[in-house]
Amino acid sequence: MEKDRRIRKSKEAIQDALIKLIEEKDLSAISIKELVDKADVNRKTFYNHYTQIEDVLDEIENDLLDDFFSQIRFEKDSLNLNEAFLEIIDGIIRMIGDNNRIRTLLTRTGSQSKLLKKAVDKEKEILYRIIDKPEGRDALWLEYFLNFFASGTMAVFETWFYSGQETPMEDISFFFRRMSHIYKDNWYTDL
Amino acid sequence: MEKDRRIRKSKEAIQDALIKLIEEKDLSAISIKELVDKADVNRKTFYNHYTQIEDVLDEIENDLLDDFFSQIRFEKDSLNLNEAFLEIIDGIIRMIGDNNRIRTLLTRTGSQSKLLKKAVDKEKEILYRIIDKPEGRDALWLEYFLNFFASGTMAVFETWFYSGQETPMEDISFFFRRMSHIYKDNWYTDL
DNA sequence: TATAATATAATACAAATGTAGAATATTCTA
């Protein structure tokens, strides 16, 4: 977080105002003037920290995800790819279920939000940190594989979320378990 | 396309102007005034058809992808999921290689572009049309599976494209073939 | 706590935006 309390307060006011406005109207219909009026700060203060409204949204999403992913702790020192993946999946399911602000963002900003894309990157990052790196050509395969898997995972979440989360959570879990086993048995058997 | 020639010409001028401007500067730095000046149309004409510059980009991307995917024709009457997938992959590789406008958009607009996301949707659509639909619970699995697979595929393309397409195309093909076989052998064995 | 640093507020201004009405030009179609 910012060290200067004034910056912290200003940003907080602007972020909170944006969340409120997003609940009321479409993101593209929100003007900077409207935002600073609601946040009760000078317009210059906005330009002091951001250049567009999307920057505020970006910051909100990054803060939320940093906060969430920093809470992920693995019991064992090192997990294999399969175990780590399933841990992260469970975490994300919990995150969506528990965090109102995240639910609001996903519901209201839809495709304008980069939240899921950012979550993909975080997931990839964590997985990459945990596992033993293969060498040579397999290193490249791993990179493609992680991108494939992480992005595919988020797409399933997206489908699940935007279809109203009607599929029971156990089924989603089962789906991911099946996916992960397929890879475990076929790709990175030894990870 | 639009039936009225005036609309067609106006939109074409605006689209072409946007492409030129995107080659010069960042999308977020392009103003509507600038755009209509370059397109040599009245500003009111812009507002007649669009509300934001992003709408123009959207339209360009949709037209490009409609054009490309409408060219995909399968020799056989029906393919299995595996064959259809590999055909589409090959098509996309060709599309990126051949189409200058698509390369420009991918290169210059980066994450601001929804082009790859739209391609995912098109791919999903086609695959869904071709294959025999399973029933009951498996229908749901198929939906999740297609989302997973299509999105994962595009993520690999993205990685490949933005890392400068250094990985030889044969390796990318190999990767996808391996992925598709894994699924063929484990998931939809009978499709 | 005094001081230096700096974020915010107040104000101003040129440019861009969004919207509207009326005149003109183009195109559709009967």
Next chain:
DNA sequence: TAGAATATTCTACATTTGTATTATATTATA
């Protein structure tokens, strides 16, 4: 081809945006 339909242009105006300057208030820290 004539007339109806409508897209574009022209003009105007209130609002928003982006930028800048200065004064004031708050905060960090020595």
